[in-house]
Amino acid sequence: MSAAAAVDIMAPMEARVIGVEKETHDTFTLLLQPEDGSKLSRFAPGQFSMLYVFGVGELPISISGNPEERDRLVYTVRSVGKATHALITRAPGDLIGVRGPFGTSWPLADSRGRDIFIVAGGIGLAPLRPAIYHVLRHRGDYGRLIVLYGARSPQDLLYRKQLAAWNFVPDTQILITVDYGGLSWRGSVGVVTTLFRHIRLEPERTTALVCGPEIMMRYVVRELLLRGVSAEDIHLSMERNMKCAVGFCGHCQLGPYFVCKDGPVFPYSRLKPWMDRYEL
Amino acid sequence: MIKSKDLVETLKEHEFVAGFKPEYIDRLASMAHEVHFDRDQIVFREGDDSSFFYLLVSGKVALEVTALGRVLRVQTLREGEELGWSSALPASGGKHFQARALTAVRALALDGARLREACEEDHSFGYAVMRRLLQVVAGRLQAFRLQLLDVYAPEGPKSA
Numbered sequence: 001m002s003a004a005a006a007v008d009i010m011a012p013m014e015a016r017v018i019g020v021e022k023e024t025h026d027t028f029t030l031l032l033q034p035e036d037g038s039k040l041s042r043f044a045p046g047q048f049s050m051l052y053v054f055g056v057g058e059l060p061i062s063i064s065g066n067p068e069e070r071d072r073l074v075y076t077v078r079s080v081g082k083a084t085h086a087l088i089t090r091a092p093g094d095l096i097g098v099r100g101p102f103g104t105s106w107p108l109a110d111s112r113g114r115d116i117f118i119v120a121g122g123i124g125l126a127p128l129r130p131a132i133y134h135v136l137r138h139r140g141d142y143g144r145l146i147v148l149y150g151a152r153s154p155q156d157l158l159y160r161k162q163l164a165a166w167n168f169v170p171d172t173q174i175l176i177t178v179d180y181g182g183l184s185w186r187g188s189v190g191v192v193t194t195l196f197r198h199i200r201l202e203p204e205r206t207t208a209l210v211c212g213p214e215i216m217m218r219y220v221v222r223e224l225l226l227r228g229v230s231a232e233d234i235h236l237s238m239e240r241n242m243k244c245a246v247g248f249c250g251h252c253q254l255g256p257y258f259v260c261k262d263g264p265v266f267p268y269s270r271l272k273p274w275m276d277r278y279e280l
Numbered sequence: 281m282i283k284s285k286d287l288v289e290t291l292k293e294h295e296f297v298a299g300f301k302p303e304y305i306d307r308l309a310s311m312a313h314e315v316h317f318d319r320d321q322i323v324f325r326e327g328d329d330s331s332f333f334y335l336l337v338s339g340k341v342a343l344e345v346t347a348l349g350r351v352l353r354v355q356t357l358r359e360g361e362e363l364g365w366s367s368a369l370p371a372s373g374g375k376h377f378q379a380r381a382l383t384a385v386r387a388l389a390l391d392g393a394r395l396r397e398a399c400e401e402d403h404s405f406g407y408a409v410m411r412r413l414l415q416v417v418a419g420r421l422q423a424f425r426l427q428l429l430d431v432y433a434p435e436g437p438k439s440a
Binding site for chain 1 (some may be wrong): 343
């Protein structure tokens, strides 16, 4: 990469906040409009951007919007620290620095004609939502769409209205569960892997897309392998401490990979030797 | 009440008997009867000595526990799953959770004492039942362990 290209990739472009939607008590969706047209907003489902709150810090955030909507960038952010809190408390009209999009994407082009089986946990639904938008937009190109979604409690569920609406799309099945439910919750209670008993997988024609806490993904992978889905057909979105986003700094190294550049989406067949290791 | 032939057919479709010999399914069917619960009906309460073990055919049931004056829902079971497995074991000390129908529920009820007798009389049958029961219990145990880790907590999973 030339020095000029490297500088360009490291320089944030400005985007203006056009909306902030509350999803849960600690999670918000930011709608941004690039100041210089649509260049920033062309992305593939699964990719992420670096969002820079001026004077506070820069963060890797998965893109959670519809890839067909080229006039805006959408990010769902959970407030877990100073920088994420600064992001979700932006007001319409504020400017944010954006770099990207970066990283690998869900293998949707290679999965045409196959069933798309999505397993999401918590905020992990955010990077999977663009893939759901894509499959629903190109419904005839794919087999069944099955989404298993687990969250901590009913109050922590993201995109509830959308999930309810998607369940009515033909050949689409959305199953939701929470780890802890109160008396008013009449849906499923139990970890996301308990939902596997209630779906019918055809392993030879299934592409699995998984995102959530790493422990959850390990158990989901185990269930998928038990049901005959091959390691090559299981794709995981990994999270590490991404800083430069282009494989220069090494902060996000996972074994021989840089998660920012070689990921965040990996086939499990590549990750297998590295997922269960201590200190990685 | 469904006829016994229909009951065998219903039982055959339940995941609990997957891989069972036909005569084992017939034997289980001979000690089963169909039951129905209305939405919000309590199937059994915590501490009950209910002797029934249920195979859920349709509907959803919540397992609940009362703690600090409020009811917590710890798991939901639905068609194809098993409810009240401790009744199939001797001296379980009563039900550990309360079970409440979340929807209209249809199930096959098996008397635990009769089931245990049948297992004692024919150890091959007993092994098939207990092996399957152990799978159910092991699955619940793993799920509860994962649940206890609280993997979606803002501060990350709890240490084991």
